[in-house]
Amino acid sequence: IYRSSVLAKTPSFLVLGPSGSGKTALVTKLETGHGSKTHTSQIPLTVQSHLPKSTVPKSWQYRSTADYETKAPKPLLLTDTPGHAKLRHYAYNSLASTTNPPTGILFVVDAADLSSSGTATGGANFALSDTAEYLHDVLLSLQKAYNNAKTSKAKEIPFLVAANKLDLFTALPAVAVKSTLEKDITRIRETRARGLLGVSTIGKGEGLGGNDEEGDDEREVLGGTSEGDFKFATMEEWxxxxxxxxxxAVGEDGPGVEGWWEWIGAQL
Ligand code: GTP
Ligand code: MG
Structure with missing residues (x-):
């Protein structure tokens, strides 16, 4: 009982993202400090880790760093999820957990696989659209959860997009990852809104749509409107x-995991 109540209070981070983006590699690295060979995940896995001593948590910001170093390391939980499109229900279930909502969310993307020039297909990049669609759907589910919440609307959800694989020379820098994803989410949002428009007109014609709440929920658009460009900053409203x-997460070149630890530390 003691152990489970301690675990329930331990800050927990949910790790999401498409297959192959490096979620398991990242969780392993944050857990053990080194990389290892990974296989595609089929079930979620929660591991315990500790904030490194070099990263001072936000809750300690007004106290001396020297004091912090004498403290026991701050524990945290990381939940790795499978990224395959057919296995994302695990991720959505964890996301919707009301008994144990995550402290923060890490959405891992493969920064070396997002540029359209990076694929031989010339033009449409499956990795980009798969990544942006998953990200769109996760953000929309958070937006809906916020709108449907009766209480605790004040609690902010920290959401990290981890632009992974920056050790590879083909990788886009974080700023470009951001703008590329925002642009593709804008495209997805427009396409979805057009689809919804079709559905709702049919609904009206048959005298079906209109008053039921579920219908309204279904029609919800990420960021409230499909007009203009989608920006991540808009999500602050939710x-x-x-x-x-x-x-x-792996490889010696590149910035490593320091920036992600800093972000995690800022939530503790
Ligand atoms: P699923 O379990 O299928 O959802 O994928 P995943 O997101 O867990 O991917 P995983 O961690 O298994 O990594 C996929 C591949 O990318 C592996 O071959 C990793 O070694 C590689 N990889 C992960 N992170 C990095 C990185 O930072 N740099 C490089 N170069 N390769 C990486
Ligand atoms: Mg995995």
Whole structure:
């Protein structure tokens, strides 16, 4: 009982993102300090880790760093999820957990696989649209959860987009990852809104749509409107605070995981 109540209070981070983006590599690196060979994940896995001593948590910001170093390391939980499109229900279930909502969310993207020039297909990049669609859907589910919440609307959800694989020379820098994803989410949002428009007109014609709440929920558009460009900053209106930080879970070159630890520390 003691152990489970301690675990329930331990800050927890949910790790999401498409298959192959490096979620398991990142969780392993944050747990053990080194990389290891990974296989595609089929079930979620929660591990315990500790904030490194070099990263001072936000709750300690007004006290001396020297004092902090004498303290026991701050524990945290990381939940790795499978990224395959058919296995994302695990991620959505954890996301919707009301008994144990995550302290923060890490959405891992493969920064070396997002540029359209990076694919031989010339033009449409599957990795980009798959990544942006998953990200769109996760943000929309957070927006809906906020709108449907009867209480605790004040609680902000820290959301990190981890631009991974920056050790590779083909990788986009974090700022470009941000703008590329915003642009593709704008496109997805427009397409979805057009689809919804079709559905709702049919609904009206048949005398179906209109008053039921579920219908309204279904028609909800990310960021409230499909007009103009989608910006991550808009999500602040739904208390989702998005930051894009680059790094690499494996490989010696590149910024490593320091920026992600800094972000995690800022939530503790
Ligand atoms: P699923 O479990 O299928 O959802 O994928 P995942 O997101 O867990 O991906 P995983 O961690 O298994 O990594 C996929 C591949 O990318 C592996 O071959 C990793 O070694 C590689 N990888 C992960 N992070 C990095 C990185 O920072 N740099 C480089 N170069 N490769 C990476
Ligand atoms: Mg995995």
């Amino acid at each position: 208390n989702v605070s998005v930051e894009v930080v680059g790094g690499n």
